[in-house]
Amino acid sequence: QVQxxxxxxxxxxxxxxxxxxxxxxxxxxSTYAMGWFRQAPGKEREFVAHISSRGRSTYYADSVxxxxxxxxxxxxxxxxxxxxxxxxxxxxxYYCAADxxxxxxxxxxAYDYWGQxxxxxxxx
Numbered sequence: 001q002v003q004x005x006x007x008x009x010x011x012x013x014x015x016x017x018x019x020x021x022x023x024x025x026x027x028x029x030s031t032y033a034m035g036w037f038r039q040a041p042g043k044e045r046e047f048v049a050h051i052s053s054r055g056r057s058t059y060y061a062d063s064v065x066x067x068x069x070x071x072x073x074x075x076x077x078x079x080x081x082x083x084x085x086x087x088x089x090x091x092x093x094y095y096c097a098a099d100x101x102x103x104x105x106x107x108x109x110a111y112d113y114w115g116q117x118x119x120x121x122x123x124x
Contacts, residue, residue, distance in 0.1 A: 002026045002113050004096050009118030012086055016122070020081040022096030022115060030054065030074040033102040035111055036081045038092035038120075045095070047106040049081060059105055064090075086122045093117040 008020040022034065036048040049070035050059045058070050067086075072079040079096055097111035104110045 002029065002032060002098050004098060004113055004115035006094065006096050006115040006118040009094060009120045011121045011123065014086060014088055014122055014124050016086050017082070017084045018086065018120060020083065020094055020096075020118060020120070022079040022081075024077045024079070024098065026077070029077040032098040032100055032113075033105070034070075034072060034079040035097045035099075035102075035105060036070060036079075036094060037097060037108055038090075038094045039117075040092040043092075045108050047108070048094070050102075050105040051079065053100075061106070083120070086120075088122045088124045090120065091122050092120060094120050 003025040005023045012018055033053050035050045037045050038048050039045040047061050051070045051072055055072050067084050069082040095117045096115045098113040099111045
């Protein structure tokens with residue numbers, strides 16, 4: 001099992017940047033693929049980005065491609081989401097998720113472990 005704790009959210013003006021972190025417990029972090037999802041009020045949770053267990057492959061939602069970068073440091077048991085050129089429509093609670101045997105990277109139900117979320121608010 002793995003426990004996940006997100007941090008780094010906050011209030012930022014449009015065009016600004018934030019870096020979210022997802023700290024994982026346990027000694028097997030490097031065996032888990034990681035994903036970031038977000039959920040705005042009244043909307044379903046949506047996929048943002050994914051990174052493979054060793055960090056060799058990444059995948060992004062079209063809405064964030066070119067603005068967000070997912071990365072990980074397996075030595076620190078931490079995954080990151082660098083968010084640049086933020087827009088008001090990026091406002092949401094952001095969640096990190098982990099899974100060992102991921103088949104479909106962009107589906108929330110495919111991930112077994114979730115953090116509690118961190119709020120990101122982008123003002124116009």
